[in-house]
Amino acid sequence: MFLRRKFLQTSAAGLASLFFNKKSFAAANTALPGYKSHPIIISTWDFGKVANAEAWKVINAGGNVLDAVEAGVKVPEADPKNHTVGLGGFPDRDGKVTLDACIMDGNLNCGSVAFLENIVHPISVARLVMEKTPHIMLVGEGALQFALANGFKKENLLTPASEKAWKEWLKTAKYEPVINIENQHYKKDGSQQLPGGPFNHDTIGMLAIDASGKMGGACTTSGAAWKMRGRVGDSPIIGAGLYVDGEAGAATSSGLGEEVIRTCGSHAVVELMRQGIKPLTACKKVVERIVKRNAAKAQTLQVGFLALNTKGEYGAFAIQKDFTYSVKSAAEEKVYEAESWFK
Ligand code: ASP
Numbered sequence: 506m507f508l509r510r511k512f513l514q515t516s517a518a519g520l521a522s523l524f525f526n527k528k529s530f531a532a533a534n535t536a537l538p539g540y541k542s543h544p545i546i547i548s549t550w551d552f553g554k555v556a557n558a559e560a561w562k563v564i565n566a567g568g569n570v571l572d573a574v575e576a577g578v579k580v581p582e583a584d585p586k587n588h589t590v591g592l593g594g595f596p597d598r599d600g601k602v603t604l605d606a607c608i609m610d611g612n613l614n615c616g617s618v619a620f621l622e623n624i625v626h627p628i629s630v631a632r633l634v635m636e637k638t639p640h641i642m643l644v645g646e647g648a649l650q651f652a653l654a655n656g657f658k659k660e661n662l663l664t665p666a667s668e669k670a671w672k673e674w675l676k677t678a679k680y681e682p683v684i685n686i687e688n689q690h691y692k693k694d695g696s697q698q699l700p701g702g703p704f705n706h707d708t709i710g711m712l713a714i715d716a717s718g719k720m721g722g723a724c725t726t727s728g729a730a731w732k733m734r735g736r737v738g739d740s741p742i743i744g745a746g747l748y749v750d751g752e753a754g755a756a757t758s759s760g761l762g763e764e765v766i767r768t769c770g771s772h773a774v775v776e777l778m779r780q781g782i783k784p785l786t787a788c789k790k791v792v793e794r795i796v797k798r799n800a801a802k803a804q805t806l807q808v809g810f811l812a813l814n815t816k817g818e819y820g821a822f823a824i825q826k827d828f829t830y831s832v833k834s835a836a837e838e839k840v841y842e843a844e845s846w847f848k
Contacts (some may be wrong), residue, residue: 510767520736523535543718545817545834546577548711549759549809552587553831554840556580556709561833564713570721571610571632574711578606578628581709587665589707592625593664594727596671598680599734602662605728605741606631607642611751613718617642619741623659624652628725631741641743645735662727674731675676708740712813720815724757738762744772753779754815756788760808761822764795774812784812785820785844792822796846809843822846 523610544564546557560577560846564570582591582650607617607625616635619642621627630652635644643651653659661670708726715721724747726740739762746762748771749755756774758765765771771793777787788810796803809823811830821830821843828843 539825543714543817544716545813545819545832546573546711546713547811547813547819547830547832548577549709549757549811549828550707551829551831551840552581552584552707553709553711554833554838556711557831557833557838560711560713560771563714565607567716570715570719571608571723572715574630574713574721574723575608575628577711577713578709579626580627580723582628582709582725585666588667588727588730589642590709590726592660592662593667594662594729595667596727597734598678598731600663600668600671601734601744602667602727603732604662604725605736605737605746606723606725607741607743608632608635608723609721609747609749609755611749611755613750615641615743615749617741617743618644618648618652619647619737620645620735620741621652621722623649623662624657625660625662626657628734629638630655630657631725642741644737652707671731678731680733681730708738708746708757708759710740710759710811712749712755712757712811712819714813714815714817718751718815720749720751720755720813722755722757729762734807739770742766744769745831746771748772748775750775750779751815754784754787754813756784756810756812758808758810759828761806764799764806764808768795768798770795770808770810774810778812778814783820784818785822788812788820788822789844789846792846796824804847811843820823 546560555615556577560573572708581587585593604621604627605619608631609615616631616632699767710724712722724740728738747757756771773791807825809828811821813819823845826845
């Protein structure tokens with residue numbers, strides 16, 4: 506009896522200190538069953554590693570999951586050397602940089618902007634759409650007006666390097682956005698080289714669970730290089746480029762957006778996880794659907810999915826090889842290459 510009472514007192518004190526002290530909860534939660542992988546941040550591509558590190562600072566300090574993913578994806582958005590996200594993104598075929606982004610939490614709160622020009626951080630505008638408007642998605646001129654009304658500044662996003670690459674592309678103006686050529690447009694040190702091929706398009710999609718188990722995700726891109734003016738890809742579309750449901754899991758994508766929109770790709774991955782399917786298999790099943798419905802041209806397509814379930818288990822799968830993703834938790838900080846349909 507004494508022992509039992511003593512045990513209960515000790516556990517209650519232990520639990521109270523865990524729940525009332527966010528920092529110690531974050532530090533100690535690796536020992537709690539079911540929470541062993543929280544907090545965790547995963548994101549698409551090698552450049553996700555530095556973005557994860559920024560998000561980790563927020564989450565590790567006990568911060569909010571949406572603050573973390575927003576801070577994380579702002580890193581590639583602000584990086585002029587990243588030609589597929591934000592500032593310095595490759596323009597459309599008319600030489601204009603147009604950005605797409607969305608953000609979502611595990612309670613299905615979400616916000617999105619598409620075809621937004623001259624704003625370095627579309628993800629922050631998407632967050633404000635979620636928090637300050639009764640809507641989910643603002644596009645083009647309206648999204649810009651909203652951003653300016655909320656204190657964002659207009660900036661020229663077309664850097665000299667991106668303009669040079671666009672002028673190079675104009676010489677042939679061949680538009681065939683069918684596949685990423687990751688291995689050609691990355692140098693060995695992980696930086697991107699110019700222009701690498703006519704189909705450069707890599708989005709950052711980031712998924713996270715904070716110390717308390719809350720899920721969130723963010724996705725931001727300049728979309729397919731040299732796209733038609735007005736083209737919007739999967740990345741800002743809730744359910745296509747990103748989906749988060751705290752009861753089932755979260756998923757994001759990179760690759761040819763048209764195929765992801767057609768299959769409501771990220772939503773499809775999350776619905777499979779809701780049935781108890783592991784993240785890797787869920788991603789694989791949706792990739793398989795895309796491959797089978799495109800039997801004649803699957804060899805020329807690239808789509809990759811990245812997923813995280815509510816336990817903090819993650820997985821990724823792509824049509825082609827060379828789809829990488831970055832993981833950050835207390836236990837690891839790594840870049841992995843996803844399994845792929847074609848080897
Ligand atoms: N999915 C993006 C789009 O189609 C591009 C990418 O991730 O590669 O706009």
